[in-house]
Amino acid sequence: MRVGWFDHENRELEEFETFEEPLNEENCEGLDFDVISVFASSEVTDKVLQEIRPEVVVTRSTGFDHIDLNKAEELGIEVYNVPHYGSNTVAEHAFALLLSLSKKIPRAEEKTHSEFSHEGLEGFELKGKKIGIIGTGEIGQKAVKMAKGFEMEVIAYDPYEKKGLEEELGFMYVKIEDLIEKSDIISLHCPLTNENLHLLSEEEFDMMEETVVINTARGGLINPEALLTALKNDSVSYAGLDVLEMEDEMRNLGNISDKEEFCSGEYQANCELIEREDVIVTPHSAFNTKEAKERIFETSIRNIEERPEENRVV
Template sequence: MKKIKIAFFSIPSKEKSYLNKKFDKKKFDLYFFKEELYESTTSWKEKLSILNEIDVLSVFIYDKVDKKIIDKAKNLKLIATRSTGFNHIDVEYAKKKKISVANVPFYGENTVAEHTFALILALSRNLHKAYIRSQQSNFSLDGLRGFDLRGKVIGVIGAGSIGVHVMKIAKGFGMKVLAYDIKQNHILEELLDFKYVGLDELLSSSDIITLHCPYNEQTHHLLNMNNIKKVKRGALFINTARSGIIEPSALYHAIDSGIFSGAGLDVFEGEELLKEENQMLTKNVPLKNVEALLKRNLLLRRENVIITPHMAFDSHEAIERILDTTVENIIAFFENKNYYKVN
């Protein structure tokens, strides 16, 4: 029987070992690449030869699966992304080529929610500033006074599975919760004691604004230069979703002008470029990419901004859930069983 060939990209060594134990080697041949899926690498020829043979392509959020890649994978039947979002894949073109796309819709609801509150607490109690001072043997309290979360209003944009976990944690802190979502579950609203409101009301009433909606055409620049002025002055802003949900100029303006008194960003404009940053002096790169990195560096210098490297999802338990669901998707596809199909 012909073996099913699967290529995994953006795979650390620990994940490679985990996946090797999950597949029957009599049925599957596995190929692993630590690098991302793109052409500008020394191993592109090796990748290209694999793409010509594989039945399944498994990728992560920085692997751009466009028409060019899909056309090179002549035998491709399934694209299995190890993420909830799939905007890095040309889903419509894959469908046209009769290639299925699967994702991992549930894996880290509590994981991302916990990281969200790690950012909130760091900002509300100035933990990042205190840590830097203590490393310099400076234990002065000047400028470190924070504020209680109890009684504050948190505005959750995107009341899906992650947003709901954020609400539950917020209730544990004694916070008031507002939510904005195009789909409203009023039974859940009553059970968790929060209130659905319009986006403008959420922006103007929230002490903390946190993003948990997917990134798509409808949410592209959902927060922008037109509505950022409606934000309650001095609010904290948290983004563990996608950078494109807020217009970059609106984010910088809100921080510079004090509309946001602080920001916790696990995602930010140009984050996908960071791995290439050291090569920028020797490569021809678009001006907009250089500008994005310069703006990121300016944000890093601000005491009221905390940036983490897209790690909200990255816990031991969440990664195992991602890999398990990916394996289940692939096996179910070839056994004609239900899987998390996107297209």
């Protein structure tokens, strides 16, 4: 069995052919593998699948929006993901962003380099705030539990409500419109699909009033231009983002501070978001803990060798 392992990092894998770069249409020509293992930064398009024609695609992530599932199914290619590697890790990161915003940690840390004063650092408590969780899968459920630990009121939306979960975890399912209107804080924990692209856009932000928005899921769930407008008119008071639309293209730019094109054209909204004091952006690093990465590796190897049905997407 020939395995191509893309986005390779610092681990000896003598039995596989490894590539440091992600897989995409520019480097797929002539490749011949039974299995390809990729990360979320790869772009496994219909062209890539038709060129390589693997038996199996294993993504080392929970999300799979970087893989053309329709083409995979058409070609009879099995697709596997890692569904449970980082529910704690990602939910923790969501609350790290939220706490950093609520206590103004970045500004406070920077301020101590010039003066030891709390002037201008007034924050807000989480206790008693209403948090709306969008998506009640593994990560969303962890976020609910953490929110309850902070004595927050929790409401949630999921198009596929899980029977008995409300009573078990102590929250209430509501319509998405009600969640958007009533939440002090909104945290996204859902996959990106064709149906929920720009789930939060102009119409949704107009329904908010000084809301805090947290996104550790996928950048495409939020329209960045609409978020900027909402921040400027105070519909949104703060945003904590671990993901951005077009983040893969941004990664390829290298040092974005030295590139004029980053702050113009298609990247302009992202540039402005990064520069704002009421926004914290991290580089899609919510997953990046020692424990989570080990679970990703172990599950990916199992997906390659055993192809367990519970991890199969297509």
